[in-house]
Amino acid sequence: MTFDNMSGWVKIAGLGPGDAALVTPEVMAALAEATDVVGYIPYVARIAPRPGLTLHPSDNRVELDRAGHALQMAAAGGRVVVVSSGDPGVFAMASAVFEALEAHPEYADVPIAVLPGITAMLAAAARAGAPLGHDFCAINLSDNLKPFDLVLRRVRLAAEGDFAMGFYNPRSASRPHQFGQVLAALREAGAGPRLITFARAVSTPEERLLTVTVDQATEDMADMRTVVLVGNSATRRVGNYVYTPRSA
Numbered sequence: 001m002t003f004d005n006m007s008g009w010v011k012i013a014g015l016g017p018g019d020a021a022l023v024t025p026e027v028m029a030a031l032a033e034a035t036d037v038v039g040y041i042p043y044v045a046r047i048a049p050r051p052g053l054t055l056h057p058s059d060n061r062v063e064l065d066r067a068g069h070a071l072q073m074a075a076a077g078g079r080v081v082v083v084s085s086g087d088p089g090v091f092a093m094a095s096a097v098f099e100a101l102e103a104h105p106e107y108a109d110v111p112i113a114v115l116p117g118i119t120a121m122l123a124a125a126a127r128a129g130a131p132l133g134h135d136f137c138a139i140n141l142s143d144n145l146k147p148f149d150l151v152l153r154r155v156r157l158a159a160e161g162d163f164a165m166g167f168y169n170p171r172s173a174s175r176p177h178q179f180g181q182v183l184a185a186l187r188e189a190g191a192g193p194r195l196i197t198f199a200r201a202v203s204t205p206e207e208r209l210l211t212v213t214v215d216q217a218t219e220d221m222a223d224m225r226t227v228v229l230v231g232n233s234a235t236r237r238v239g240n241y242v243y244t245p246r247s248a
Helices: 025-033 063-075 093-103 120-128 148-160 178-188
Strands: 009-014 036-040 054-058 079-084 112-115 136-140 164-168 195-200 208-213 226-230 236-238 241-243
Touching (some): 009 025, 009 093, 025 079, 025 112, 036 063, 063 093, 079 093, 093 112, 120 164, 120 208, 136 148, 148 178
Parallel strands (some): 036 054, 036 079, 136 164
Antiparallel strands (some): 195 208, 195 226, 236 241
């Protein structure tokens, strides 16, 4: 896709897990060219105001409206960066933009690029060692966009398949007890002895890591700033680190 700075475009950018040093140069260059930035309120708050740039923060439950607004501004000549934390393709805004494009074919000629970022799961895994060193899957535990029964089914199947797992959005004030059901599902699937790492606010001053077994884990070890990493049956400790052998 060719981008002409004199015409409009949309770039969907990942701001990384928190530390500004983990934002890629490609994303920084896009932000420097942008006329508009749209995204969830706390992510837009990470963008420094400057002349010629308009910030468009919005609530986290209006993703399709936000994406449609970005396409509309780009069609009118705006250089629009849609921001997410982590990587925009991982439980974030890239899918929403393409869903909005499907609903609005009049924007088919708007150039769109997805700019990768460092997602929280990979940042957390790097801090812990290499718990995702072999086959793994990522599961969003929130039931905002899918039934919780489906969440539990995917967790059980991943455990039965002996995948390592990365869990996003494990626990919130509106659903404080669902993570306990996830832990119970892991135990029922035979994953009780596996290592589980709670990685909170990785790459920020509030960073905290805790590794226990699934049998030892409790639901209050996680909140919405926590990424949870569950090892497979071969995941183990070496010194202060957790890793999964590539032969597992």
